[in-house]
Amino acid sequence: MVMTLEQPRFTYEPVNLSPSDYKSDVPPVWCPGCGDYGVLASFIKAIAELHIPREQLTIVSGIGCSSRFPAFVEAYGIHGTHGRALPIATGLKMARPDLIVVTVGGDGDAFSIGMGHLPHAIRRNIDITYIVMDNEIYGLTKGQPSPTSPIGIEKKASPYGTLDRPINPLQLALAAGATWVGRGFSSKPKELTELIKAAIQHKGFSFLQVISPCVTFYDTYDQFKAITKPLPAEHDPRDRASALKYAMDTQNFYLGLFYQEEGTTFDEGYAALRARVATPNYGVREIMNKYRR
Amino acid sequence: MPDHSLTVRVGGDSAAGGIVTTGEIFARIAAYAGLEVYTTRTIPAEIKGGHVMFQARIAPTEVWSQGDDLDMLVAFDQESVERYAALIRPGGILVYNANDSQAPTLENVTAYALPLNDLAKNINFQRGRNIIMIGALVKLFDLPRAVATAVIEKQLGRRKDLLEQNLLAFKTGYDYVEQHITATAPYRLQPRAGAEKEERLVVSGNQALAMGAIAAGCRFFAGYPITPASDIMEFLAAELPRVGGTMIQAEDEMAALAMVLGASYGGLRAMTATSGPGLALMQELLAHATMTEIPAVIVDVQRAGPSTGMPTKVTQGDLRMSVFGANDDAPRIVLAPVSVEDNFYQIINAFNLAEKYQVPVIFLSDQDMSVRVQTIPAFDLSRVQLEPRLLWDPNSGEKFQRYKDTPSGVSPMSLPGMKGGQYVAEGLEHNAEGAPNYDLQQRTINMEKRARKVRLAVQEVERLKLYERFGDDHAEIGIIGWGSTIGPVREAVEQARAEGIPVAVLYPKMLYPLSHSLIEEFIARRKAILVPELNYVGQLARMIQAEFWREVISFRQFGGIPFRTRDIFDEIKRVHASLHPARRQAPARQKTTPRRRVRR
Numbered sequence: 001m002v003m004t005l006e007q008p009r010f011t012y013e014p015v016n017l018s019p020s021d022y023k024s025d026v027p028p029v030w031c032p033g034c035g036d037y038g039v040l041a042s043f044i045k046a047i048a049e050l051h052i053p054r055e056q057l058t059i060v061s062g063i064g065c066s067s068r069f070p071a072f073v074e075a076y077g078i079h080g081t082h083g084r085a086l087p088i089a090t091g092l093k094m095a096r097p098d099l100i101v102v103t104v105g106g107d108g109d110a111f112s113i114g115m116g117h118l119p120h121a122i123r124r125n126i127d128i129t130y131i132v133m134d135n136e137i138y139g140l141t142k143g144q145p146s147p148t149s150p151i152g153i154e155k156k157a158s159p160y161g162t163l164d165r166p167i168n169p170l171q172l173a174l175a176a177g178a179t180w181v182g183r184g185f186s187s188k189p190k191e192l193t194e195l196i197k198a199a200i201q202h203k204g205f206s207f208l209q210v211i212s213p214c215v216t217f218y219d220t221y222d223q224f225k226a227i228t229k230p231l232p233a234e235h236d237p238r239d240r241a242s243a244l245k246y247a248m249d250t251q252n253f254y255l256g257l258f259y260q261e262e263g264t265t266f267d268e269g270y271a272a273l274r275a276r277v278a279t280p281n282y283g284v285r286e287i288m289n290k291y292r293r
Numbered sequence: 294m295p296d297h298s299l300t301v302r303v304g305g306d307s308a309a310g311g312i313v314t315t316g317e318i319f320a321r322i323a324a325y326a327g328l329e330v331y332t333t334r335t336i337p338a339e340i341k342g343g344h345v346m347f348q349a350r351i352a353p354t355e356v357w358s359q360g361d362d363l364d365m366l367v368a369f370d371q372e373s374v375e376r377y378a379a380l381i382r383p384g385g386i387l388v389y390n391a392n393d394s395q396a397p398t399l400e401n402v403t404a405y406a407l408p409l410n411d412l413a414k415n416i417n418f419q420r421g422r423n424i425i426m427i428g429a430l431v432k433l434f435d436l437p438r439a440v441a442t443a444v445i446e447k448q449l450g451r452r453k454d455l456l457e458q459n460l461l462a463f464k465t466g467y468d469y470v471e472q473h474i475t476a477t478a479p480y481r482l483q484p485r486a487g488a489e490k491e492e493r494l495v496v497s498g499n500q501a502l503a504m505g506a507i508a509a510g511c512r513f514f515a516g517y518p519i520t521p522a523s524d525i526m527e528f529l530a531a532e533l534p535r536v537g538g539t540m541i542q543a544e545d546e547m548a549a550l551a552m553v554l555g556a557s558y559g560g561l562r563a564m565t566a567t568s569g570p571g572l573a574l575m576q577e578l579l580a581h582a583t584m585t586e587i588p589a590v591i592v593d594v595q596r597a598g599p600s601t602g603m604p605t606k607v608t609q610g611d612l613r614m615s616v617f618g619a620n621d622d623a624p625r626i627v628l629a630p631v632s633v634e635d636n637f638y639q640i641i642n643a644f645n646l647a648e649k650y651q652v653p654v655i656f657l658s659d660q661d662m663s664v665r666v667q668t669i670p671a672f673d674l675s676r677v678q679l680e681p682r683l684l685w686d687p688n689s690g691e692k693f694q695r696y697k698d699t700p701s702g703v704s705p706m707s708l709p710g711m712k713g714g715q716y717v718a719e720g721l722e723h724n725a726e727g728a729p730n731y732d733l734q735q736r737t738i739n740m741e742k743r744a745r746k747v748r749l750a751v752q753e754v755e756r757l758k759l760y761e762r763f764g765d766d767h768a769e770i771g772i773i774g775w776g777s778t779i780g781p782v783r784e785a786v787e788q789a790r791a792e793g794i795p796v797a798v799l800y801p802k803m804l805y806p807l808s809h810s811l812i813e814e815f816i817a818r819r820k821a822i823l824v825p826e827l828n829y830v831g832q833l834a835r836m837i838q839a840e841f842w843r844e845v846i847s848f849r850q851f852g853g854i855p856f857r858t859r860d861i862f863d864e865i866k867r868v869h870a871s872l873h874p875a876r877r878q879a880p881a882r883q884k885t886t887p888r889r890r891v892r893r
Contacts (some may be wrong), residue, residue, distance in 0.1 A: 026728045076709040077717035087548035091555025120544040147429040212802045284508040
């Protein structure tokens, strides 16, 4: 079970809809057996169980197989450019703190072309959820190695094996100071649903890596099924060092909530700043008057 | 054009500090005294060290350009003497720091020695050299002393302990000139009667732009530091939260525009500001904004490139990138203001057009007008009118279609939170609902829809008067220009008229799409069209040739400094001579067509 530190806190009027009410008319385009189907099913279940009104949710993505996600959910969405999902979501959340903003994408989008944005979304602690569907491969472009591919992987663009070592996404997010870090697996739908719910409920930036294998170019189902296990009960998700230890474990591949802490979010902080400096009856005329000779 | 103006240049090494401050405070003193001021500067790209120049042109009436020749050179060091002494007009004045430089023997120039370092040492205030210089200048120009001290108190009054020292430094410079140089001021500019009571602002182009953005209802800004656009971000960092808005310093320019698109999708009027290198990075997201039809304003304060180029120097070299950048056909609107004051009004138009047509609008300012501090009339806030975005009505009873094809191409937009308005702003080609769709028929409809919006936006040129037109409308010589070159052009055209050469001038402010009716009518009546630009290839000239099949004379400079009035004037005379070759001259090899043509 996923541990949550606080109760759901959203101010919307809860709605009672079934998961199918959150499915759009657009049928998913993923290959049969793709892990992303499992993520989509768990996601839809999670938002139904959180009773989120469809118009209060916006899903922002970049480019890649998993970034097709927003079209399949009956909600607001932005299908952005490659790597830029996080800053688009940041701008939206700052403009509209009343919304629930979820960012989705793949490992290439998150850790290669969009890597420059991840530490900044983390250090701002912007109140959005980032779900990275990690298949350790570029699927949409037909099977090139990705930043999370294991070393030595032989693909069309690496016929003699890759030389670069993979990124460990959890280690990265933890080291950058993320206030919520978790890992799920598309083949563990029940646990994944709980993780998605907890991530959305977290106040601040929540980073959820989901192992979501690519059946066409890099089928890792059996491999992951063999090594995944839940985080041990003695792990305290408030202990970043312990979270790092389990994230860096090379023998076991742990799933669950690795880390969570409470902190001021960017939109909260900015609202406080605004309240501090706001001046009544202050506008362009008053600004202009400062420049009169 | 001012009947009588004075141009003063201050030069020195930035490591010594305060050259630009000296110029700015002096310019402000003149402005507060009721005079009109037009300033320019060149600074090195380095933070400390390197040569700095500040120039102020001062007159009782409106000033349009920086001035070609110097009435007075104020040299803090030998380098300034060597660089600029030749620019002093006959009868002009050189004031030089006698401790750090020597006066060259110049004919018809009066040189005054000012022992700046000694004077500073005497009052035990080494860093006060620039204020001593201001005191000297105020006396040399015979500006009101009370106004000068009031400005110093206002500008430097935050540190009370330093203020007294600064006022002493001012007095030291003032008294020295009075006692040692000349008892009477060599120059005197009398403000027009009542001028000091007129509502005037002393602002830079970037400040005017940022104020305009707030007036336009901009409540979200994201940017990344880049010269010469950073002070727009800094201005809005201070002011936006005070009016309920948000300013984010992004991690790079792509993030900045991405945040702007996110905020605009959420319903806010949003803007970013950058320079050429940043605009290059934004191209993919610009095309995304075109595709998803999200309004956005993107300011490019152009600086000389390519690459890092000359970050503190001016260019007009980003026109092509603004009009033709991005992958495939990605129509957007491109606007260019023509002056410091115009930045305020045109950025408001930029927001209105972005919202009305649901397109990105690129706003092309440049280094020259962005940093220049100038006196301008107070902004007329009654002229500010906001045109809202076309929003979907949730009570319409119709099923919402975000990208519904319409005669104008503009479709109603929903905002998150509107029940039943859910859609995906889809970067893939899509159908009316926003679902991915690559059918040829759908593709054709959408390409036409997106192009039609921008094509129809040309109707705003007359409605919002997005151009300046002046000069002699019957002239056979026409000038078509854009942006900040309008100042020297205006002066040159007046000079030409005084010499009996009439010239008609058109400055379009919407550079894409170009108004065919406006430009065709203008060029049809001319024998020669001169297009002055600060770039290497003649970017507007080539656009005009391509769109209107009319050969033009492309007059170009790319050295990183504004046109001088004289450059434009000489070119007008040359074009005039080519149209009217003197009869007595040997006709055999006479070239009757203008030299500088754009090749076709």
